[in-house]
Every structure is written in C-alpha cells, then in structure tokens.
Amino acid sequence: MCGIVGYIGFREASDVIIKGLKRLEYRGYDSAGIAVLNGDVKVRKGKGKVVNLEKMVAESGAAGTVGIGHTRWATHGEPNDVNAHPHTDGTKNFALVHNGIIENYDALKKELLAKGHVFEGQTDTEVLAHLIEEIQKVAKTDFETAVQMALKQVDGTYGIAIVNKNEPDQIIVARKGSPLLLGIGDDEVFIASDASPIIEYTNKVIYLDDDEMATITREGYQVKTISNIELSKEVHELEMSIEQIEKGGFPHFMLKEIHEQSQTIADCMRGRLMVDQNRIVLGGIEGVLDRLTNAKRLVIAACGTSWHAGLVGEYLLEYIAKLPVEVEYASEFRYREPLIGPDDVMLVISQSGETADTLAAVREARQRGALVLGICNVVGSTIARETDAGVYTHAGPEIGVASTKAFTAQVTVLSMISILLGQRRKVLSEADAAILIKAMSEIPGKVAQITEKQDEIDHISRLFAYAPNFLYLGRSYNFPVALEGALKLKEISYIHAEGYPAAEMKHGPIALIDEHMPVVVLAVTDHTNEKMISNIEEVRARKGRIIAITTESNHDVRNLAEFAITIPDTHDVLTPLLTVIPLQILSYQIAVYRKANVDQPRNLAKSVTVE
C-alpha cells in the first residue's frame, strides 16, 4: 500500500527510483510520481503504472542525483494526475511524498485556506506540504525544524520523504505508523518502504521507528526523534537476495510462490522440527515458553489470509495442545473493550508485519499487560519488532498480492507450536507427537506432488473461468481453508465466492445452488467424511457442480464428485497444508483465463498500512 523510494548519491536518481518503484509495485497502487533536485524541484507524476512514469521521465528528463518517488494507493482524493505524489508547497520550493493518512487534514486545510493557501488537489499530503511552508514562513525556522513542528500538529500516520531546492544536498524523512528504512551504501543512501528496492545496492539497513526522522546526505544520516533528540541506530544486515524478488522464469510471482511452497515449508521447519529427537525447537519463543505453556487461553489476532491461518491454528492448538483459543479479526479487537490482561497471551499473525490493524491490536494488548507473540514473515518488520517474542515463517519475500506461501508457512509454524505445547502441557503422548512430527516432515514432498498436478487442474479452471459465483465448503480444520479458497478466488479473478462450514449450507446458501453453481468441497478422509459425503449428495440433488478436493484413498468422494483433485494422504490435522494448494492453483488459473492482473489485483495492496 503506497510505496516510497528515495536516493541521494552519485547515480541518476530517477533510474534508481523508477527501478525501485517497480519493485514496490506489488504493494498495490494507482498512480506514480517522482521529484528530482537539479537547481529546481522537477516533479513528474501521473495516474497509472510506473512504466508510464518511466516514459514521461525519458521524454521530459529529470536529471539529478537527489530525488524521491512514490506509488500511491488512493485514500483521500480520487486516483488522478493531480492527486498523485509528490506534492509541492505553494512556493514550489520543496516536494513531499507520503504514505499513511493525516486524520486532521480537513481542519488543517481550513486554517491554511483562511491564510490564503491554494490547493491543486484533494489529498491530505498536499495539506502537509503547505503546513510546513506556512510554519517556516511564520516561525522563520530552518527547514528541518519546520518539518518537526508540522509533524507535531499532525494526527494520523505517515512515512514521508522531502526534497528541498534550498537544501539541495539532503533528504528529510520521518515515520509514524508507515514503514521506512534507509539503505546505507558508500557515498550514497537509499530510502524505501521495504527492502526490495534496496537489496541490489546494499544489505546494510536502518529501520526507522515511530516518531523518528532522519536528515540524509551523501555521506550519511542523522536520526533523531521528532522532538529533536539525537539517536544512534543499529545497522542491520539484510538476508534477502535479489533472486528472491525476481520471477525466476514463472509468468507471475503468484505462480512462482505457489510452486515454492514445498521449499518454503521445509525452510520454515529447518532446525526446528527435530524428527530424530521427537521434539520441536522454536528459538524465538524459548524465553516465554513457560508463560505460554501455562496460559489459560490464547487470543489470536490477524487479518485476511493470516486470520484464516489463525483459524486453522485454533483447531490445531485445541486438538493437539488442549489450549483454548479465540481468534479475532485484528481490526475489531481494539474497537471493543477487549478482555485481555497480564494473565493472557496474544499471538498475532502477519506476513508483512506492517498491517495497521494487527499492529494496533499488538499495542492494545501490550498496553493491557498481555504477553504478545508474533508470527511474521518479513524480518525486522514493525510487528516483529514490537512483539515480546515470536517465530519467523522464513517463507522469503512474498511479492504476489494474494498470499500463498505465507499462509502455508504460518500454518506450519502453528502446527509446530501446537506440538511443542502439547508435549509441554503433557496432553500429547510421545507416540502421538512422533506420528505428527514424522507427518510434518513429509509435507514438503507431498506439496510438490500437488503442484505437479497443475495441468490436471487446468481443464477445471478453463471450464469455470466465467462462472459468476463459487461456493466453498469445508468442515473442521478445512473450514478455514474453504474461507481461504473463496478469498483467493475473489481477490484475483473478481468472481464472487463464499466459504462456509459445510453444515451451514442448509441454513441458507443451499438456496443458491443450481446447475450453474460450482461448489468446491474439501472432503478429505477424516472424522467428517460421512457428513461431507451427505453434503455432496445434497449439492448433487440440486444439480450443483461438485469440484472435490479429496485424499487419494477417498474413493467414495472421488466417485461422487463431477471433478476430483486428489491430495496425498496425511495426518488429518495437517490436511490444510495440502488442501489449500489446489485452491491456490485453481484461483490462479481462473484469473489468468480471465486476463486479470494476477500479481496486482485491482484495489488491493500487499501491505495494508492504513486502518
């Protein structure tokens, strides 16, 4: 969601920035722009893709070695050329890019209008630029102080970068709620919303925290708080590689990421799933294991796909570790009076580690004294840093907006936590733990067997590519997978899809079933098998089109379904790690048939940094 790239050094800033903005495209955006210093502030911007911006820059030029760029995901003001960032102040002395939302922008704008300021567009960001201008004019301060004073008047969230023609050898950045990091090179510094634009130049990064700002020159940087207290920041080393953020021969990142899952699940378990010793080692939560083991209940909070992983986790933790679990939408958690306190443990799940709603839940729970743990994918992300302890999923960068490998890695972590807690709480016998641990070690190979079936799934995708609706049904561990399958389809193909616990079908959705309705049933061979077969019969009786995801050994379901996609047999509780794969492939292929933008679906952002 919105992306910032900035550069100061010896290279052409527009080259670095445009390349960087392309790397951030996956975050979701509707317009793009750049401002480069070269005597003046040259702004080039417009609605649409970064390639349009690239053409604009090639045609009209934007030479210079200091600049900032932005991809905008509209919040205030429609996506058009004027509202695209960067925004300048009234004197056009400086240009600013901004991620986040300035909540009191309307009040600030009215005051500025009364003082004679004229605005070109409708954005909250332009208001901030004019506010800085006004403060500098009235208070007669230096530019950095004016920025600090303006930010103190702002309610809401921001990650900003500013270039000023009167300070031609510096960029000012600041952060509150929207991620920003600095990449430190030799005689050059890079600025970005995440590490992907930086990784090809340097692996040394500094993460800015909330209420911090930095003044950046070619030689280095000075970080301080918005209240002007100087800080010394740790320089981190990135472990990401450039190959991880490229497509590697696949037509789309999403397909690459679907295929990577046998590897990413194995990576997630490496050094943690000790098959020979029949135990699980999770270093990130070792220090808090006693408190977690003795917890009376666990509250899981997350959004979207990560919330679905949390729902699978609820089944796993209750079945394996006998630990009561409540799963919350992170967005809802803090808007009621959550009953959470020092005796409770919260577990948040987030691929990006930057989701604003999830971060708000972390802060709320910590403020109320709960122990807060995280399952994050992005190393060094805000949630990873603000939680008390946690487990990284190690799935590598996920670029496709629709989450795939992050989900299976999250479920893998939740499975490992469940086994670990089951053993520690003495509710899981060593023999049962051994069965589970062995079954987990076999999951990567089984995932690879499913991704090889891509062609088999293709004819089903082609047949149903233009269906207007889809229904997904599952029970028990596979009910959340039904939700996830429906979410994947609607996100990238724009087909209306709903997921239900299969038994709920007869309480309403059955009214929708006729000969045009594809019904995807997750019918593995487990304790729900008989009931799922009854649901399949109910759909068949109404001429619904059954697409069953079932286990190889389940001949009953295979015979009843119009289409059956089989997965290898595994332990019942681990089936979500397998059943979700054909659903991801089905959604992907349908979206491709519909010529949808698979990796960057309309209106969606990879990292949802506004509430």
Ligand code: F6R
């Ligand atoms: C779905 C999807 C979103 C995210 C949600 C939470 O494919 O990607 O639903 O799962 O926005 O994001 P994270 O996990 O980054 O907190």
